[in-house]
Amino acid sequence: MALVSEFLGQLTLSYGGEVEPKFPTVVPARDFDPARDAARIETAIKTKGVDEQTVIDILTRRSGEQRRDIAFEYERIAKKDLNTALKAALSGPLEALMLGLMKTTAQYDASELKASMKGLGTDEETLIEIVCSRNDEELADIKKVYKEMFKKDLEKDVAGDTSGDFAKLLLSLVQTKRDQPSNVVDYEKIDEDARSLYEAGVKRKGTDVATWITIMSQRSVPHLQKVFERYKSYSPYDMKESIRKEVKGDLEKSFLTLVECFENRQLYFANRLNEAMKSKGAKEKVVTRVMVSRCEIDLMKIRTEFRRQHKRSLYQTIAEHTKGDYQKALLSLCGGDD
Numbered sequence: 001m002a003l004v005s006e007f008l009g010q011l012t013l014s015y016g017g018e019v020e021p022k023f024p025t026v027v028p029a030r031d032f033d034p035a036r037d038a039a040r041i042e043t044a045i046k047t048k049g050v051d052e053q054t055v056i057d058i059l060t061r062r063s064g065e066q067r068r069d070i071a072f073e074y075e076r077i078a079k080k081d082l083n084t085a086l087k088a089a090l091s092g093p094l095e096a097l098m099l100g101l102m103k104t105t106a107q108y109d110a111s112e113l114k115a116s117m118k119g120l121g122t123d124e125e126t127l128i129e130i131v132c133s134r135n136d137e138e139l140a141d142i143k144k145v146y147k148e149m150f151k152k153d154l155e156k157d158v159a160g161d162t163s164g165d166f167a168k169l170l171l172s173l174v175q176t177k178r179d180q181p182s183n184v185v186d187y188e189k190i191d192e193d194a195r196s197l198y199e200a201g202v203k204r205k206g207t208d209v210a211t212w213i214t215i216m217s218q219r220s221v222p223h224l225q226k227v228f229e230r231y232k233s234y235s236p237y238d239m240k241e242s243i244r245k246e247v248k249g250d251l252e253k254s255f256l257t258l259v260e261c262f263e264n265r266q267l268y269f270a271n272r273l274n275e276a277m278k279s280k281g282a283k284e285k286v287v288t289r290v291m292v293s294r295c296e297i298d299l300m301k302i303r304t305e306f307r308r309q310h311k312r313s314l315y316q317t318i319a320e321h322t323k324g325d326y327q328k329a330l331l332s333l334c335g336g337d338d
Contacts, residue, residue: 020135023266023300025335028063037062038073041082045089052094052325055086059101060332064296067102093284093326100292106141108293109134110149113142117161124250126289127162127170132257133268135221136176143174165209166250172217173258181220193219194230197242202235207246216258224262266298270306273314277321287322287330295333303338313338 037058044051059067074082086098100108109130116126134142146154158170193215200211219227228239235242243255260268269290276286294302306314315337318330 022296023298023302024296025299025303026060026063026295026333028066029061032062032066032069034066034069034073035077037066037070038077038082041070041074042078042085045085050089052090053328055090055098056094056325056329056332059098060329064101064104068104071102093288094324094329096285097288097292097326097329100288104145105293105296106138106145107149109138109142110146110154112289112293113146113154114150114157117157122161124162124166124253126285127158128250128254128257129272129286129289131158131170131173132254133261133265136178139174139176143176162250164251165213165247166254168210169213169217169251169254172213175217177218179218179220179223181222185226186223190223190226190230193223193227195234197227197231197239198234201246202237202242209247209251212255216255221262228259228263264305266301267305267309269294269298269302270309270314273302273306274310274317277317284322284326287318291330291333295335299333300335303334307338 040054041058044054058070062070071082074080074085078085083099083102086102087095090098103111112126113130116123116130130142131139143154146152146157150157155171155174158174159167162170196211197215200208215227216224231239231242237245239259240256243252243259247255257268260271272286273290276283276290290302291299303314306317310317315331315334318327318334322330
Protein backbone atom coordinates (compact mmCIF):
# COMPACT_ATOMS: atom_id res chain seq x y z
CA MET A 1 0.00 0.00 0.00
CA ALA A 2 2.79 2.39 0.96
CA LEU A 3 4.60 1.61 -2.27
CA VAL A 4 1.49 2.16 -4.37
CA SER A 5 0.74 5.56 -2.81
CA GLU A 6 4.40 6.51 -3.13
CA PHE A 7 4.35 5.57 -6.83
CA LEU A 8 1.09 7.44 -7.49
CA GLY A 9 2.52 10.47 -5.73
CA GLN A 10 5.60 10.35 -7.91
CA LEU A 11 3.45 10.46 -11.04
CA THR A 12 2.36 13.99 -10.20
CA LEU A 13 5.66 15.09 -8.69
CA SER A 14 6.62 18.04 -10.85
CA TYR A 15 7.75 21.52 -9.97
CA GLY A 16 6.00 23.33 -12.79
CA GLY A 17 3.66 24.97 -10.29
CA GLU A 18 1.28 21.99 -10.10
CA VAL A 19 -0.36 20.93 -6.86
CA GLU A 20 2.02 19.06 -4.57
CA PRO A 21 1.35 15.30 -4.52
CA LYS A 22 -0.38 13.83 -1.48
CA PHE A 23 0.72 10.84 0.56
CA PRO A 24 -2.06 10.53 3.17
CA THR A 25 -2.48 7.79 5.77
CA VAL A 26 -6.10 8.84 6.32
CA VAL A 27 -8.31 8.55 3.24
CA PRO A 28 -12.10 8.68 2.75
CA ALA A 29 -13.83 5.58 4.11
CA ARG A 30 -15.79 3.48 1.64
CA ASP A 31 -19.51 2.74 2.24
CA PHE A 32 -19.59 5.87 4.35
CA ASP A 33 -22.80 6.53 6.28
CA PRO A 34 -22.55 9.71 8.39
CA ALA A 35 -25.85 9.09 10.20
CA ARG A 36 -24.74 5.61 11.25
CA ASP A 37 -21.36 6.94 12.44
CA ALA A 38 -23.02 9.79 14.34
CA ALA A 39 -25.40 7.36 16.09
CA ARG A 40 -22.49 5.07 17.03
CA ILE A 41 -20.55 8.02 18.50
CA GLU A 42 -23.59 9.14 20.49
CA THR A 43 -23.98 5.61 21.94
CA ALA A 44 -20.23 5.46 22.71
CA ILE A 45 -20.33 8.80 24.53
CA LYS A 46 -23.46 7.86 26.53
CA THR A 47 -21.95 4.54 27.64
CA LYS A 48 -20.98 4.45 31.29
CA GLY A 49 -17.27 5.24 31.33
CA VAL A 50 -17.32 6.28 27.61
CA ASP A 51 -16.44 3.81 24.84
CA GLU A 52 -13.32 5.66 23.60
CA GLN A 53 -12.36 2.87 21.20
CA THR A 54 -15.45 3.41 19.02
CA VAL A 55 -14.87 7.19 18.90
CA ILE A 56 -11.23 6.57 17.90
CA ASP A 57 -12.13 3.95 15.29
CA ILE A 58 -14.58 6.27 13.58
CA LEU A 59 -12.88 9.68 13.75
CA THR A 60 -9.35 8.52 12.88
CA ARG A 61 -10.50 6.46 9.87
CA ARG A 62 -12.64 9.08 8.11
CA SER A 63 -11.45 11.98 5.95
CA GLY A 64 -11.84 15.55 7.17
CA GLU A 65 -14.86 16.06 4.94
CA GLN A 66 -16.48 12.88 6.25
CA ARG A 67 -15.85 13.96 9.86
CA ARG A 68 -17.66 17.23 9.15
CA ASP A 69 -20.60 15.28 7.68
CA ILE A 70 -20.68 13.19 10.86
CA ALA A 71 -20.71 16.38 12.97
CA PHE A 72 -23.67 17.69 10.95
CA GLU A 73 -25.61 14.42 11.42
CA TYR A 74 -24.65 14.24 15.09
CA GLU A 75 -26.19 17.64 15.75
CA ARG A 76 -29.36 16.55 13.95
CA ILE A 77 -29.63 13.28 15.90
CA ALA A 78 -28.33 14.28 19.35
CA LYS A 79 -29.49 17.94 19.24
CA LYS A 80 -26.07 19.07 20.44
CA ASP A 81 -22.72 20.04 18.99
CA LEU A 82 -20.26 17.16 18.48
CA ASN A 83 -17.24 19.20 19.61
CA THR A 84 -18.99 20.07 22.89
CA ALA A 85 -19.92 16.41 23.39
CA LEU A 86 -16.34 15.25 22.72
CA LYS A 87 -14.97 17.87 25.14
CA ALA A 88 -17.28 16.60 27.87
CA ALA A 89 -16.58 12.91 27.19
CA LEU A 90 -12.81 12.93 26.65
CA SER A 91 -9.81 14.45 28.41
CA GLY A 92 -6.06 15.02 28.13
CA PRO A 93 -4.12 14.41 24.93
CA LEU A 94 -6.88 12.23 23.42
CA GLU A 95 -9.34 15.12 23.71
CA ALA A 96 -6.87 17.53 22.05
CA LEU A 97 -6.26 15.06 19.22
CA MET A 98 -9.95 14.37 18.53
CA LEU A 99 -10.89 18.06 18.62
CA GLY A 100 -7.97 18.75 16.26
CA LEU A 101 -9.34 16.19 13.80
CA MET A 102 -12.71 17.96 13.75
CA LYS A 103 -11.13 21.07 12.20
CA THR A 104 -9.95 21.52 8.62
CA THR A 105 -6.15 21.49 8.30
CA ALA A 106 -6.11 25.29 7.87
CA GLN A 107 -8.43 25.81 10.88
CA TYR A 108 -6.24 23.54 12.96
CA ASP A 109 -3.05 25.39 11.99
CA ALA A 110 -4.74 28.75 12.59
CA SER A 111 -5.93 27.72 16.06
CA GLU A 112 -2.47 26.33 16.94
CA LEU A 113 -0.90 29.65 15.87
CA LYS A 114 -3.45 31.60 17.92
CA ALA A 115 -2.76 29.45 20.99
CA SER A 116 1.00 29.97 20.57
CA MET A 117 0.55 33.75 20.82
CA LYS A 118 -2.11 33.87 23.53
CA GLY A 119 -1.50 35.28 26.97
CA LEU A 120 1.88 35.92 28.54
CA GLY A 121 4.88 34.61 26.68
CA THR A 122 4.97 33.24 23.16
CA ASP A 123 5.37 29.59 22.22
CA GLU A 124 8.04 30.31 19.60
CA GLU A 125 8.57 26.63 18.83
CA THR A 126 5.02 26.21 17.51
CA LEU A 127 5.16 29.52 15.65
CA ILE A 128 8.40 28.51 13.91
CA GLU A 129 7.20 25.01 13.08
CA ILE A 130 3.98 26.13 11.40
CA VAL A 131 5.10 29.33 9.66
CA CYS A 132 8.42 27.92 8.40
CA SER A 133 7.16 24.49 7.27
CA ARG A 134 3.99 25.42 5.37
CA ASN A 135 4.10 26.33 1.68
CA ASP A 136 2.62 29.56 0.33
CA GLU A 137 -0.69 27.96 -0.59
CA GLU A 138 -1.09 26.53 2.91
CA LEU A 139 -0.10 29.86 4.51
CA ALA A 140 -2.61 31.75 2.34
CA ASP A 141 -5.38 29.38 3.53
CA ILE A 142 -4.26 29.72 7.16
CA LYS A 143 -4.35 33.55 6.93
CA LYS A 144 -7.84 33.54 5.45
CA VAL A 145 -9.18 31.11 8.06
CA TYR A 146 -7.36 32.92 10.90
CA LYS A 147 -9.19 36.13 9.96
CA GLU A 148 -12.55 34.29 9.83
CA MET A 149 -12.01 32.53 13.17
CA PHE A 150 -10.43 35.29 15.24
CA LYS A 151 -11.45 38.51 13.42
CA LYS A 152 -7.77 39.52 13.41
CA ASP A 153 -4.97 39.51 10.87
CA LEU A 154 -2.33 36.85 11.40
CA GLU A 155 0.36 39.36 10.34
CA LYS A 156 -0.71 41.81 13.05
CA ASP A 157 -0.68 39.14 15.75
CA VAL A 158 2.75 37.86 14.66
CA ALA A 159 4.12 41.43 14.58
CA GLY A 160 2.69 42.14 18.03
CA ASP A 161 4.11 38.97 19.55
CA THR A 162 7.63 38.83 18.10
CA SER A 163 10.42 41.32 17.55
CA GLY A 164 13.63 42.06 15.66
CA ASP A 165 14.91 39.96 12.77
CA PHE A 166 12.85 36.97 13.98
CA ALA A 167 9.67 39.02 13.47
CA LYS A 168 10.89 40.26 10.06
CA LEU A 169 11.51 36.71 8.86
CA LEU A 170 8.14 35.37 10.04
CA LEU A 171 6.30 38.35 8.53
CA SER A 172 8.09 37.91 5.20
CA LEU A 173 6.93 34.29 5.13
CA VAL A 174 3.37 35.10 6.18
CA GLN A 175 3.17 37.67 3.36
CA THR A 176 3.47 34.73 0.89
CA LYS A 177 5.53 36.43 -1.81
CA ARG A 178 7.37 33.30 -2.90
CA ASP A 179 8.03 32.92 -6.65
CA GLN A 180 6.13 30.20 -8.47
CA PRO A 181 8.35 27.31 -9.54
CA SER A 182 9.42 27.54 -13.17
CA ASN A 183 10.42 24.81 -15.61
CA VAL A 184 13.26 27.04 -16.79
CA VAL A 185 16.41 26.82 -14.66
CA ASP A 186 18.06 30.24 -14.30
CA TYR A 187 21.69 29.33 -13.58
CA GLU A 188 22.77 32.97 -13.42
CA LYS A 189 20.21 33.75 -10.74
CA ILE A 190 21.15 30.59 -8.82
CA ASP A 191 24.80 31.65 -8.80
CA GLU A 192 23.93 35.23 -7.85
CA ASP A 193 21.74 34.14 -4.90
CA ALA A 194 24.34 31.64 -3.67
CA ARG A 195 27.03 34.31 -3.75
CA SER A 196 24.73 36.86 -2.04
CA LEU A 197 24.00 34.41 0.80
CA TYR A 198 27.73 33.82 1.25
CA GLU A 199 28.65 37.51 1.13
CA ALA A 200 25.83 38.44 3.51
CA GLY A 201 27.01 35.88 6.09
CA VAL A 202 30.17 33.85 6.32
CA LYS A 203 32.29 36.18 4.20
CA ARG A 204 31.75 39.31 6.30
CA LYS A 205 31.89 40.33 9.93
CA GLY A 206 28.34 40.36 11.26
CA THR A 207 25.41 39.07 9.22
CA ASP A 208 23.30 40.95 6.69
CA VAL A 209 20.14 39.16 7.82
CA ALA A 210 17.88 41.18 5.50
CA THR A 211 19.51 39.58 2.42
CA TRP A 212 19.03 36.09 3.86
CA ILE A 213 15.38 36.85 4.65
CA THR A 214 14.67 38.17 1.14
CA ILE A 215 16.19 35.19 -0.64
CA MET A 216 14.71 32.53 1.64
CA SER A 217 11.22 33.99 1.76
CA GLN A 218 10.82 34.96 -1.89
CA ARG A 219 12.54 32.38 -4.10
CA SER A 220 10.80 29.19 -5.21
CA VAL A 221 11.72 25.96 -3.43
CA PRO A 222 13.31 24.18 -6.46
CA HIS A 223 15.41 27.33 -7.09
CA LEU A 224 16.56 27.42 -3.45
CA GLN A 225 17.51 23.74 -3.52
CA LYS A 226 19.90 24.52 -6.38
CA VAL A 227 21.11 27.70 -4.62
CA PHE A 228 22.12 25.71 -1.50
CA GLU A 229 23.97 23.23 -3.70
CA ARG A 230 25.80 26.08 -5.48
CA TYR A 231 26.46 27.81 -2.13
CA LYS A 232 28.94 25.06 -1.24
CA SER A 233 31.26 26.22 -4.05
CA TYR A 234 31.56 29.64 -2.33
CA SER A 235 31.48 28.76 1.35
CA PRO A 236 33.60 26.31 3.36
CA TYR A 237 30.35 25.40 5.20
CA ASP A 238 27.00 24.23 3.88
CA MET A 239 23.93 26.43 4.42
CA LYS A 240 22.89 24.82 7.70
CA GLU A 241 26.40 25.09 9.20
CA SER A 242 26.56 28.72 8.06
CA ILE A 243 23.25 29.48 9.81
CA ARG A 244 24.54 27.93 13.04
CA LYS A 245 27.68 30.06 12.87
CA GLU A 246 25.96 33.32 11.96
CA VAL A 247 22.73 33.61 13.98
CA LYS A 248 21.36 32.35 17.28
CA GLY A 249 18.11 31.72 19.14
CA ASP A 250 14.73 31.78 17.41
CA LEU A 251 16.19 33.24 14.23
CA GLU A 252 18.63 30.33 13.95
CA LYS A 253 15.81 27.81 14.56
CA SER A 254 13.64 29.50 11.92
CA PHE A 255 16.30 29.56 9.21
CA LEU A 256 17.24 25.93 9.97
CA THR A 257 13.58 24.86 9.77
CA LEU A 258 13.22 26.62 6.41
CA VAL A 259 16.34 24.99 4.94
CA GLU A 260 15.33 21.55 6.27
CA CYS A 261 11.86 21.92 4.75
CA PHE A 262 13.23 23.16 1.41
CA GLU A 263 15.53 20.14 1.30
CA ASN A 264 13.04 17.51 2.52
CA ARG A 265 9.88 18.59 4.28
CA GLN A 266 8.81 15.07 5.23
CA LEU A 267 12.20 14.35 6.81
CA TYR A 268 11.81 17.55 8.87
CA PHE A 269 8.49 16.26 10.29
CA ALA A 270 9.93 12.78 10.84
CA ASN A 271 12.72 14.34 12.93
CA ARG A 272 10.21 16.51 14.82
CA LEU A 273 8.25 13.40 15.77
CA ASN A 274 11.37 11.51 16.78
CA GLU A 275 12.66 14.35 18.99
CA ALA A 276 9.26 14.91 20.58
CA MET A 277 8.89 11.25 21.51
CA LYS A 278 12.47 10.83 22.70
CA SER A 279 12.21 13.74 25.12
CA LYS A 280 11.29 12.91 28.71
CA GLY A 281 7.51 12.78 28.95
CA ALA A 282 6.78 12.71 25.20
CA LYS A 283 6.00 16.23 23.99
CA GLU A 284 2.40 15.31 23.25
CA LYS A 285 1.54 18.69 21.78
CA VAL A 286 4.17 18.35 19.05
CA VAL A 287 3.28 14.72 18.31
CA THR A 288 -0.44 15.55 18.14
CA ARG A 289 0.14 18.57 15.91
CA VAL A 290 2.28 16.75 13.36
CA MET A 291 0.00 13.69 13.22
CA VAL A 292 -3.23 15.70 12.96
CA SER A 293 -1.95 18.31 10.50
CA ARG A 294 -0.15 15.87 8.16
CA CYS A 295 -2.33 12.70 8.19
CA GLU A 296 -4.27 13.79 5.10
CA ILE A 297 -1.30 15.42 3.38
CA ASP A 298 1.97 13.49 3.55
CA LEU A 299 2.12 11.28 6.66
CA MET A 300 2.74 8.17 4.53
CA LYS A 301 5.91 9.78 3.19
CA ILE A 302 6.88 11.04 6.68
CA ARG A 303 6.62 7.39 7.77
CA THR A 304 9.01 6.34 4.98
CA GLU A 305 11.51 9.08 5.94
CA PHE A 306 11.19 8.16 9.62
CA ARG A 307 12.09 4.54 8.90
CA ARG A 308 14.98 5.53 6.64
CA GLN A 309 16.44 8.07 9.08
CA HIS A 310 15.84 6.40 12.45
CA LYS A 311 16.10 2.72 11.46
CA ARG A 312 12.78 1.87 13.08
CA SER A 313 9.20 2.53 12.16
CA LEU A 314 7.10 5.48 13.30
CA TYR A 315 4.46 2.95 14.39
CA GLN A 316 6.90 1.14 16.74
CA THR A 317 8.15 4.46 18.12
CA ILE A 318 4.62 5.65 18.91
CA ALA A 319 3.82 2.28 20.52
CA GLU A 320 6.89 2.58 22.73
CA HIS A 321 6.61 6.22 23.80
CA THR A 322 2.87 6.82 24.27
CA LYS A 323 0.13 4.97 26.09
CA GLY A 324 -3.58 4.32 26.52
CA ASP A 325 -6.31 5.59 24.23
CA TYR A 326 -4.06 8.42 23.01
CA GLN A 327 -1.62 5.79 21.74
CA LYS A 328 -4.44 3.87 20.00
CA ALA A 329 -5.58 7.05 18.22
CA LEU A 330 -2.04 7.92 17.09
CA LEU A 331 -1.41 4.39 15.81
CA SER A 332 -4.65 4.52 13.86
CA LEU A 333 -3.67 7.86 12.25
CA CYS A 334 -0.24 6.39 11.50
CA GLY A 335 -2.02 3.86 9.30
CA GLY A 336 0.18 0.83 9.82
CA ASP A 337 3.68 -0.41 10.50
CA ASP A 338 6.55 -0.29 7.99
